[in-house]
Amino acid sequence: MPAWHHFPIFMITVPLVCAVLLPMLGYFRSKWVPYAAAVPLGISTLLGLLMIGRIPSDGYLSYQLGGWAPPWGIEIRLDFMGYFLMMIVCSISLLALIASWRYISKEVTGGRLIAYYTLFLLLSGSMLGFVATGDIFNLFVFMEILAISSYALVAITGNRNAVRAAFKYLLMGAPSSIMVLLAIAFLYSVTGSLNMADLAGKIQLSEYTQILTVAYILLVVGFSVKAALFPLHMWLPDAHSIAPSPISAMLSGLVVEVAAFAIIRVTLSLFTTGAEGIIAGTVDVLSIAAAAAVLFGGIMAILQKDLKVMIAYSTISHIGYIFLGFTALTPEGVAGSMYHMLDHGLAKACIFLCAGCFIYVKGYRRIDQLKGAWQQMPFTCFAFALAVWSVIGLPPSAGFVSKWTLIVGNIEAGRELYVVILLVGAILAAVYCFRIIYYMFFQPGEEGAWENRVHDAPRSMLIPIWLLSIGTLVFGLTWFIVERLIEAAKFLL
């Protein structure tokens, strides 16, 4: 077995193991903790980069944990789409971690600071595992690690609003996890298997279609709460706006997408081959909910006064895009969803970190406080403008590529109405984004708002922001990745 076959498991376990070791380091050398926390994520990213070009788009890498052959042992099953998302997760979480060095020490101190970095590593490690695993119970376990660490991270500052937002998140998240567990129990009771590839074969032959339908609905509802799809989104605006900004970037840029990927994965690799009858109705409902999410998120974002709440509503709208893509069940639609995850991860993480910069430097949260901001904080504002370009989906940005692919996918499935909704969503995005751009660049600052000449955000925050915003431009030119994603989707459908 060549050495790179072992890379995915190291990408998952290195952050998780280091998360456990970090408190020990914190006991002896608490000042090293922030920098030490970047090492495991750096290793994961490096291992991921070394795997570029090795995962075929029409196949997968199967890794058997402990040498136990599937369907008995736990399998890591990494296809091109999973590898693509793993790369997004580890690179964006590395950048968010670097950006939180200066930011978070202003909000929490002492033991909580160490807890923050521990939970951060747990969150990113569990996301990597969640994407890569080929075992459905393992998926549940990683989802719970992910969920618990994100509840705790939302509440990390310990002030009353943060704890309330986190508790709201928990009250919606915990029942949804139990629904997923119940669905897994149903699947196990009718097929006797937990390995996804094995399950897919058994579902085709199974005669218990009613139980399978219920299991699929429970899985979709459970993951939709984590992904904040429209009627189940109530926790998101609070949690994402009150959490510390790097955590908002992680939650909004990665956690919701990873949950959406779980639905894509369950739909495509468990149910599409030979079991279309089971999922047809649910997928229709999903696309209606997604269309509603695009419109609702966009309109609510326009109405907001608080910058971070506005970005949170914009996330709801973009989750709608991701769901509209793969529910078309065409290769282009699925590829568009995956590419939109890249675009949304980069752009939303960048925007939330920029909002973090404004909070860090001046403590400004409201949109009208940002008038004339570019004269004082030019680097932050220009990075913000670049990322916003991608949120709207104007060429040449990653947002344009993904929306183009989504529209092509929906036209191929003959869903013209949803194409219209995608375009309306882009117009709504333009409205809420250009409002901020207008305030930032074309309005004079309010009297006294920027009086004492402030410096731009510290370099450890600006470098991740600029890397993310340049990323949105670079990935606007890489159409070959879209082609490979389409091939990978064809292999699954």
Added chain:
Amino acid sequence: MSWHNLLHNYHYIGAMLLFCIGLYTVIVRRNIIKKIIGLNIMETSVFFFLVSIGYLEQGVAPIHVGEAQASQMVNPLPQALILTGIVVAVSVTAVALSMVILLYQQYGTLDVDHLMREEVDEEKEKEEVEE
């Protein structure tokens, strides 16, 4: 599926009833500690369901000693799953209860409606300050 089958598998009905009771408690009860108890009832119902899948009348422990037949052995996998599930449930409950402590310290109430009303009040206060 006929009624006979359903009656034979009465433990499934029990598990689903428990699940619904738990979900009802989580959604309807106003006290947040009761909501957490409801969560635990939901979790327990799923564990109960999983254990009952693996149950075999007069089954033996799945350890291969001497004469034991594989067909008489209890399915060990659901039990292993539940052990993991219990650990997960305990940690979720722990996080939830620690949040309840923080909430009670800062708001002085465990009533969800009251917590949400405070949210509205704060927003109003903010607007008043702005005006």
